[in-house]
Amino acid sequence: MIRLLWTASAEVRYYLRRYMPSNIVLDLIRSRRGLKWALPAMLLAVPYLLVASWSTALIENGGPGWLHLVVLIGIWNALKMVAIGSVSLAMLVKARARERQARRHRERQVHDEVSLFELTRSGR
Incomplete structure (x- = not known):
């Protein structure tokens, strides 16, 4: 039974x-x-919340019960979009710091190689 549930949840x-x-x-x-698009993607939370609000209004006016699922999915997706904005901002800062560090390391290597070449050319 557990194996069946595990397989179903994986699918x-x-x-x-x-x-x-x-x-x-x-x-x-x-x-x-895609990290640079995270903050604009946060704006996608607005349509999800509008759909949830619209569905809630339909439910209150006697709409079908399955609209509760639409409300739940809309709110969940809005929360995901808001969360990815803050998380990806941190990821973008971290990635840019790594890239800056790698660029400085490459520049240092080139500078050291040029200095070594000049030393060997001058005969010292």
Whole structure:
């Protein structure tokens, strides 16, 4: 029974990870090239919250009960978009610091090689 539940949860996770638009956006943002788009992606929380609000209004006016699921998904996706903004900002700062450190290291190596070449040329 546990194996069946484990397999089912893995398949559901795979499906959601692969085909749900918010997860696709999150995967794109987590790449180095996508980190710069995280703050604009936070604005995607607004439409998700509007859909949740609209669904709540429909439910209060006698709409079907399955709209509760739409409200839950809308709020969850809005929270994901807000969270990725702050997390990716930290990731972007860290990546730029690493790149700056690597650039300085390369410049130092080139400078040392040029200095060594000049020393060997001068005969010292």
